[in-house]
Amino acid sequence: MESMTKSQRSTATEPEASPWWLPSYVGLFVGVIFFALMFTPSLIPRPPIFQGLLGGLAFAIGYAIGHGSVVLWRYLELPEVPRPWRRAANIVLVIACAIAAVIYVPQAAAWQDEVRARLNMPPVETFNLLLVFAVAVITALLLILLGRLVLAGVRAASAGVYRWMPRRIASLLGAVIFIVLLVTIVNGTLVSATIGAIDRAQALVDVTDPPGAVVPAEDTRSGGPGSSIEWRQLGRAGKRFVTEGPRKADIEAFTGRQALEPIRVYAGLRAADSPEKQAEAALADLIRMGAFSRSILVIATPTGTGWVDNNGIAPLEYMHDGDIATVGVQYSYLQSPFSLVLEPGRAQDSAAAVFRTIYRYWKTLPEDSRPRLYLFGLSLGSHGSEASPPLHAWLGDSFDGAVWSGPPFRNRLWLTIQRDRDEGSPSWRPVFEGGANFRVIGHGGDASDAPSDWGRVRMVYIVYPSDAIVFFEESMFYRPPEWLTPPRGEDVSPLLRWYPIITALQVGIDMMLSAEVPPGHGHDYAVADYISAWNAVSAPANWTDEDAKRLATKIETETAKHSGSW
Structure with missing residues (x-):
């Protein structure tokens, strides 16, 4: 041996x-x-x-x-x-x-x-x-x-x-x-x-026309007679955006008051060869259509494919009698999950270029006559929109507010609000500094209710506890997330238990399915909640709860009618 x-x-x-x-x-x-x-x-x-x-x-x-x-x-x-x-x-x-x-x-x-x-x-x-x-x-x-x-x-x-x-x-x-x-x-x-x-x-899909989309007859929509952006340059999502939404007659029929024709401007990826030039093309359309004489201007950052949720913009157009201008700029052909992973930073870079271009012009206008400036974004759109204003745009000549729905788990501002929330508020419905500038609502929530009065800037997040895109965390592989701590969100099962690795895999798959649920849950954001958010942010005159219910029913009916055609 x-x-x-x-x-x-x-x-x-x-x-x-x-x-x-x-x-x-x-x-x-x-x-x-x-x-x-x-x-x-x-x-x-x-x-x-x-x-x-x-x-x-x-x-x-x-x-x-x-x-x-x-x-x-x-x-x-x-x-x-x-x-x-x-x-x-x-x-x-x-x-x-x-x-x-x-x-x-x-x-x-x-x-x-x-x-x-x-x-x-x-x-x-x-x-x-x-x-x-x-x-x-x-x-x-x-x-x-x-x-x-x-x-x-x-x-x-x-x-x-x-x-x-x-x-x-x-x-x-x-x-x-x-x-x-x-x-x-x-x-x-x-x-x-x-x-x-x-x-x-x-890109091949993007050049096609969605069913029902037509070149606008109004001179207040990109691709129409008053636009420098051609119909073919809008892309599929842009064509849908300028086709959707209420017209002057629709608003007057609903409110019984005189209305203006809402302005919708959109620049697709084919409108120019860089985000800065796309933003300049969009600004030219806004100026040509008289957008800066309206009461409200909304910079809407799209999702990955360029889609702007009509349910998030149409309520505002009804609530303010069409005295609204909305602008969106496409930054990708890819679906949001692919864009988030394969094109990191593209949504933020595009949104920052668009905000910078429009904000610079807006800031030169007389403060008492220029429109109130708001931001809007759903999902990856909120990811870009959140990061778009530079520091000086929060101070002095600041924009007026934002409505952001379904913020992905990588949104820095959203994560900060969760982390530094007021004591006693849950991570799935955080209260931040008494709600002076940031408020979070869920399905059926009222953004007007908060411990503090509104400050100069009003921002509302719409977040559903069952939205995996919002509440996924890489740390779930080795520790339970805070949103599982009682009390849980109203649509989160009490039978859900945390297991190492397992729960992270489950919620990861949930992200792929989160939009395949009824509105008001998961990643399918309901019209009624957009109405509540815009009501708190933009404070329309003579707006009642009965108006909100009627409008939600009207838009939901129209959405259901066209859901199969898009």
Whole structure:
């Protein structure tokens, strides 16, 4: 024994290698636990296919954690379970997996129905467990296969340096080399190609006319006879924006008073070759159409594709008898989630350029005759709009206020309000400095009610507790979010429990589904709440609660009529 060579001693201390096709029992155990917990409630109900995708992803992550722990344990050459006991230990793990599945999986339908009830959705008629399992198995197998391919690459890289250094150092260095090469290739080639392909596909869609969109006959809308921006330069979302919205006759029929023709200006990506030039084109239209003689001017930052929510602008046009001008500038062809991840900073850069260009002109006008200046943004639009005013625009010649709905979890100002909220207010409905300048409302909320009187600038956030886009946090992977602390938001299930990794994955999937719910929940912001917010921010004369109810019903009816055509 004492005469063993160095090679023999090394071999004697190495763990016995398992065949590549043999599963890890510890990996299976952790994977099944993750899979079972994934059926527990979250913010948004999940259809079977998404439940299957999420279950497969959770299983693969759990399997990787379990198997990775075993690999790390062996790498550190720590004591292992003696061989005679391993079979018994594996049997115990299999039984534990079966118990977890029996406890959690059968409750899936009831849990989903509880969440649906919170969001005023009907219960599921059938919950297709077979479909869930099929999708989960396929997803998990593909991810595990991908993981094994990565491990094979790491082993190959480690083998290349093993001849020059000790085994454990070679394993670590090989892993670093392979991962650096993989990330470099993916970031440099795959991601760039994917962004380019998505951008080209969305650009092709952007040139088409949405159903029902027509060139405006009014000289108060971009693309029409009074505009320097051509119809083809508006883009799909811009064409929709100038087609939608009330006209003078609609407003007069609703209020019984004389009204002006609302001004809607929009500059698509094809209107100019930079955000600054787009902003200048939009400003030229505003001046040409007499926007700076109106009572209110709104700078509306669109979502990723350029969409401006008509439900967020039309109420203001009715409330102020059409004496409104609204301007929007497109900054991307991509859907908001893609734009947020693949084009970081583009929304803020565009919004800042638009605000800077319009604000400079607005500031030169006599203070007693220029319009009140407001900001508007939904979702990624609020992300850009929030960051658009420079410091001096908050002081002195400041803008007048803002309505921001569904602020994404990366909005800095929103995060500050949550973090520094007044004591006793929940993170999902924070009160900040008594509500002097910032107020937060939910569905059916009244932004006029706050401990302090309004200050110089009035800003209202509309936020629903069940909106995953607002309340996702990266830290949920390892700690519970504050919004789960009682009292919870009115549409957040009391059955929702925090689990490490699991809850973050669930809420991440919820972001993809958050708009597929009834208005007033998730990321679908209701007309009535926009009316309440604009009422508090812009203070229209002679506006009553009865007017608000009638207007909400009118716009909701019109939206439902056209929802399938866009």
